Each structure stands twice: as C-alpha cells, then as structure tokens.
Amino acid sequence: MDGAAENHTTSSSSSSSSSSSSSPDTNLDVVGVAAVSPSSSSTSAVRQALLLIQSDDGDLKLKAAKEIRRLTKTSQRCRRLLSEAVQPLVSMLRPDSSESHHESALLALLNLAVKDEKNKISILKAGALESIIGFLQSGSSNLQEYATAALLTLSASAENKPVIGGSGAIPLLVKILKHGSPQAKVDAVMALSNLSTLSSNLNTILQTNPIPSVVNLLKTCKKSSKTAEKCSALLESLMDFDEGRTALTDQEGGILAVVEVLENGSLQSREHAVGALLTMCQSDRCKYREPILREGVIPGLLELTVQGTPKSQARAQTLLRLLRDTPYPRSELEPDTLENIVCNLISHIDGDDQSGKAKKMLAEMVQVSMEQSLRHLQQRALVCTPSDLPIASCTSK
Numbered sequence: 001m002d003g004a005a006e007n008h009t010t011s012s013s014s015s016s017s018s019s020s021s022s023s024p025d026t027n028l029d030v031v032g033v034a035a036v037s038p039s040s041s042s043t044s045a046v047r048q049a050l051l052l053i054q055s056d057d058g059d060l061k062l063k064a065a066k067e068i069r070r071l072t073k074t075s076q077r078c079r080r081l082l083s084e085a086v087q088p089l090v091s092m093l094r095p096d097s098s099e100s101h102h103e104s105a106l107l108a109l110l111n112l113a114v115k116d117e118k119n120k121i122s123i124l125k126a127g128a129l130e131s132i133i134g135f136l137q138s139g140s141s142n143l144q145e146y147a148t149a150a151l152l153t154l155s156a157s158a159e160n161k162p163v164i165g166g167s168g169a170i171p172l173l174v175k176i177l178k179h180g181s182p183q184a185k186v187d188a189v190m191a192l193s194n195l196s197t198l199s200s201n202l203n204t205i206l207q208t209n210p211i212p213s214v215v216n217l218l219k220t221c222k223k224s225s226k227t228a229e230k231c232s233a234l235l236e237s238l239m240d241f242d243e244g245r246t247a248l249t250d251q252e253g254g255i256l257a258v259v260e261v262l263e264n265g266s267l268q269s270r271e272h273a274v275g276a277l278l279t280m281c282q283s284d285r286c287k288y289r290e291p292i293l294r295e296g297v298i299p300g301l302l303e304l305t306v307q308g309t310p311k312s313q314a315r316a317q318t319l320l321r322l323l324r325d326t327p328y329p330r331s332e333l334e335p336d337t338l339e340n341i342v343c344n345l346i347s348h349i350d351g352d353d354q355s356g357k358a359k360k361m362l363a364e365m366v367q368v369s370m371e372q373s374l375r376h377l378q379q380r381a382l383v384c385t386p387s388d389l390p391i392a393s394c395t396s397k
Helices: 002-013 040-053 058-071 076-081 083-091 099-113 117-125 128-136 141-154 161-165 169-179 182-195 199-207 211-220 226-238 242-250 254-264 267-283 285-294 298-307 310-323 338-346 352-384 391-396
Strands: none
Touching: 040 058, 040 076, 040 083, 058 083, 058 099, 076 083, 083 099, 083 117, 099 117, 099 128, 099 141, 117 128, 117 141, 128 141, 128 169, 141 169, 141 182, 161 169, 161 182, 161 199, 169 182, 169 199, 169 211, 182 199, 182 211, 182 226, 199 226, 211 226, 211 242, 211 254, 226 242, 226 254, 226 267, 242 254, 242 267, 242 285, 254 267, 254 285, 254 298, 267 285, 267 298, 267 310, 285 310, 298 310
C-alpha cells in the first residue's frame, strides 16, 4: 500500500502546476525508479546544495531547495546523502517565508521522504507537521495540494501514523476530500487509507463523516484504479462500525458504488469491496441483505467465486450463503452447494433480466470450472507420461 501511494504522491507533486489539472486516475510513476550511483558531478552537486541550504541568503536557500528537489526526484542515494537538508528545509516553511519558499521546500521534503523511512521520521521530528497542517487550510491551491501529498507520503511510516492522527490533520484531510481539487482529493483519500490502519486514527476518521465524500470519489474514478482500491480499503475498514454501515446505506448509490468495484475493480479492490459487503451482512443480515441484493450483486459474486483472489473467493461464497433466503442447509437432501445457493437466490430476485444474467454467469462458472479441470487432468497426464514412451505404457502401469 505505502509504496504505491508514495509513487503516486511524488509524481503528482513533482509537477507544480500540472497536478491541479490531472485526473484522479492519472498514474505518473516518476519516482521509485532504481537510480544508478550518482556521478562525480552529482556528488559535487549534493555537496553544493547542502552548503547553499545552510545559507542565510533567502535566494540561495530557494535555489538550493529547487536543486535538492531535482537531485532527489529519482535517486535513492541522493535522498540519503541529502538527509542533512531536512532541518533547514523545514525552517523554510515558517510563516515569515514567502510562498515560493514554502512550495519549493515542501516539494524538496516530499522527494526526500519517498521510500526513505528515516527521512519521513526526521521530517516530522524537525517540526514540519505544524506548517503542513497550516498549508492544508491555505488559500493557495498549490500549497494545499503539496501539503496533502506530503501527508500521504509521511503517513506511510508506521511511526508517523499516531503523530499525524493526533495532530488534527484528519478532519482537514476529510474536508479536502470533499472540497479539494481532483488531485488533492485522491491524495487525501490515500492518506486517510494509510492512517486508517491504526485503530485510534480509524475512530477519528469515522467521527468526521467521510463516507459521503469517499463514495462520491468512488463513483467518479475508474473502478480499476489505485484510487478505487484506496476508497474500497477505507470503506471496508469503516464497515466495522455501525455508524459506517448506516452512513453507506443512507448515502445515495453508496452500496451500488461498492458493487460496481466488486464487478469491475482490480483484484485487490474487489477483495476490499466484497469484504465491506460481507462485514455489513454479517453484522446484521436482516438489515442489510435486501439493500445489497437490490443492487444486483449476485453476478459479480458468482464471478469472484471463480476468478477472485483466494480471500475474495472465500468471502464471496460466504456472502452468497448469507444472501440466500435461508443461510443454512435445510436438509441433508439439499446440500449447501454453490449451485443450490445460486438457484435459491435467483428464485428470490425480481426481474427476468437479473435472473437471466445470474443464470448465464452460473453457466460461465461451470464452463470455467470444466476447463480448469481439463487442464489439470492434462497436466497430470504429462507428468505421468515419460516423453519417450507412448501414453499406453503409462496406462498399463
């Protein structure tokens, strides 16, 4: 999770004016590239940048910040060599500095933090968080975007999660998720997803009523995107709470948005989506069974039982059992097979189109299962049969 988020963050932040016009699903992975060892000229540039960033001259510090940003854009080694620049860069974030100093210092710190745990931690210890939180409330869209991207990268550190969560940043991130630019919204939901892995942060997130904004972003983004994956992961975590389940049900198109990810998302997104729906149904089957069924979830669940990850397959089968009229086998003569579950579900779904779609999906499942079984038998035959002997000789054994 963290590595992917970092790649997205720095790429969006390393182009100062273009980030505000990029779509939520833009994937500009310009960082995390394995960099070659810096040449002698690069090493010299590192030394020069460290010298200038310590200067009392504001123009020289600005020049140094821009150079540090350039040097650390793709080079992991430069990030290590330039770790001493963290403190003077953080000092450039003070309110008495100009906006150009703020922007250049933020972007340099952002690149220093990518894939470098030590720099992530040292940036917060140097006192950057207070300034970053201030920038989240800035009237400058650029500063707001860069601050959001910085929190996304810094929140990838386990040591930073409780610090950021206790700083008051979470309500501001949710506000950006609601009102920010397209890129800021994406970075905000990814930062919140990072922070949500800590239970105390998850409680804070829940109190800010983020679900309407998360659902709205999920509706508009590409369902196979990293954005959808982070939205689905955050929703899955929030479904552990009654307030979260109620908020998703009350939000117009909320459950449908999750079902659409279940049908068209990436493997990881689909796993989160089915997990969210399963948690809802397990918490109160009578309350959530009909709302989930109403959004046409059955075909997607059937497909997941065959084509999902192992965890998705298990979750989909469990949810299918809960969605049937009676979630348990009614007699020994009616075993709890997938076919019986599906037939039971189909019989309780209104509309010929939905029924036909589910039956078609079941037929496709059977076909896929037969093909998989045939391939398995062929593989066994190849293992059993020596290449220099006829097949009959294997049979005779």
